[in-house]
Amino acid sequence: MSGSFQIRGGKKLHGEITPQGAKNEALQILCAVLLTDEEVRVKNIPDIHDVNRLIEILQDFGVKITKNGHGDYTFQADAVNFDYVKSQDFKQDGAKLRGSVMLLGPMLARYGEAYMPTPGGDKIGRRRLDTHFQGLVELGADFHYDEKESFYTLKAKELHGKFILLEEASVTGTANIVMAAVLAKGKTRVYNAACEPYLQQLCKMLNRMGADISGIGSNLLTIEGVAHLHGTEHTMLPDMVEIGSWIGLAAMTKSEITIKNVNWKELGVIPNTFKKLGIDLEKRGDDIFIPAQENYKIQKFIDGSILTVSDAPWPGFTPDLLSIILVVATQAKGTVLVHQKMFESRLFFVDKLIDMGAQIILCDPHRATVVGLNHEYPLRGTTMVSPDIRAGNALLIAALSAEGTSVIHNIEQIDRGYENIDGRLKAIGADIERI
Template sequence: MASFEVIGGTPLKGEIVPQGAKNEALQILCAVLLTAEPVTISNIPDIRDVNKLIELLRDMGVKVGKLATDTYVFQAENINLDYLDTPEFVAQAGSLRGSVMILGPMLGRFGKCQLPKPGGDKIGRRPLDTHFLGLEKMGGKLTLEGTDFYRIAAPNGLHGTYMLLDEASVTGTANIMMAAVLAEGITTIYNAACEPYLQQLCKMLVRMGAKINGIGSNLLTIEGVASLGGTEHRMLPDMIEIGSFIGLAAMTGSEILIKDCQIPELGLIPDTFRKLGIQLEFRGDDIFVPAQDHYEIATYLDGSILTVSDHTWPGFTPDLLSIVLVVATQAKGTVLIHQKMFESRLFFVDKLIDMGAQVILCDPHRATVIGLDRRNALRGITMSSPDIRAGVALLIAALSAEGRSVIENVEQIDRGYQFIDKRLNALGAQIRRL
């Protein structure tokens, strides 16, 4: 198990380019299963979760060719369906949350799929009901073996239907949509997720020959086609990494230029950080964060305390609430962080309290942060990364703290952030991988 040794308290300076989007990659890579023709994908992040998914696809029979550091060509011409019944597949898919995204493509193209309960962050309940309910409405028949192995088949083929999703699940919408593009007839999905990454998947599928209307809205209409062809696709920059770099700059008093951000796709992310008092300057498609000695949290017009909460898109993404919480610890003012979707995501605040932060964990979903306004720097401690986003939030805290910190279990961070230690060291950080 690897660790980061961090010497904090030093401002950073320079330019950094965000990686390709992790959450988009997990959907886009599984979409190659929908066609026997080659699909070329660029701006793929070199991170553990994505690399493990590529390995899984290769072992399933997908031909994988690496054209450049971030560019691959995939061809799912000969899929080995028998591999899905092997212990090797169970071990691979069970260790990776993104493996759930093979359900829709496999059911749509081959009429069946099986999957162990997927792994991923331990951030609370993450049920798959929305995925299976949608696939069942199109004709899939689900069989549960034990408590952690699923089989679904469509012996009579998939048929278009109307469905109202019980939640606007991003991965659930993607899975249902990837099955629907090859189903017979018209499928209407209401309360669909509409994140930019899902819009990217829609646009890619349309280039492959799919017929999808309502892209960017919560009402998708999909007319099934007999087959799909190949295409080329370039992924968006990772909005979570962009938000992490904004928070890092503010927390450490650094001057950072974040390059090639696709700013129109960031939604409320820039405005939410501005509510924390962080100055941002758009320079074309780059975001410049100047060094600030102080930043002050806004209040509502009536003077009441600001609440930052997660919402389905176009609301604020839950993946950045951990970053916002950490950044608020050195702001001037008070903010209530309300994490609605996952009940275990705020439990890392005990480590911030040990570092000297003033945080009250109200319940599993809410925490109140009383900013220190840099009067007292955080102090370095030894801690462990519980999940991807909390891990980077703790790394940001360590970089702002006085003295030496050790962050254990950094494999969690590696799952979502590409060479984060090397890239931040290039800006002047002092991070050593142990």
């Protein structure tokens, strides 16, 4: 639903906030329910647009879906309707959601055929699908692309395991190939596999369903094909992008915030990267406690050179949090170079921050130097439009710290990725209204 947020910034927040289930994990896990005719129960599913769209697509596809409670669903794919996947409706539905591309692997593995319209999603430069198709073709699928219809078709009488070296460590590409390989004949090895916690979660879930995957968490996955999989239960990890966002929010608004149930062992370098910006945070059980801080000082490298924060495939720093780092750096003491390596045109929202008074030099489409204002000059409220999910959240944090009133338009971009974000922020004292 389209609309805008009106935010009166500059207020200190206080209290506890619980991260939602991980969006990027949910998209993989929901596609995997097609791999068995038995019931799969999934918990901690975030109630957000992208995930709900995928649930609707599964429903149209004939998967039986029971809602057990908030974010808790049971799926059973024992009588799917293949006519839907060839229909005009699916060409429209599937195209609106990038995550639907991960239906290809499970469809192909279980039914011997798969169809997919060219997907949409975020405008963050080119995200090629070559990795997905390369892997599925190597397992034995025939691939056809109809340019007029923008429609992909894959068919395979039988999939056979083999050694696959991926061109790039694509998370969704790895997920697709793994989901196809679990039911293939023989052994598949995937090298340069993505090793994100969400992908590890998918592999662990598939193993509970009877798959035989080893090397989980490394970049070489070995999959011994099995004849069929059975049902299981699965709970999503908390969303690490939300967790990083709330750390940044606390620092920007000088607030004391506790982030609940963060699953510390799956956070990788995220806590330390924020510590490098001078933000105090403590591990309290499985929570993160951030005390109210008047200032935070960016650390330099040991030789005194300027700190650089850049993204990298896991276990490196996730690209989804670079926009948050950039915003938080605007009020730090010191200078940082933010280097966005993995995607194009994700830094173009900095002009909005410059309008708000931030000192940022956009060096090129991939690098921005941020000179921190050390809270001496708060950002000024302004009117802005959210370009993609992650920048939307970063602009929201900027607005909450700014002096005066801000309006953010195009907030469906934020709703695509964050569940009831205004309600949860209000609960810790934010002045935010949906208009």
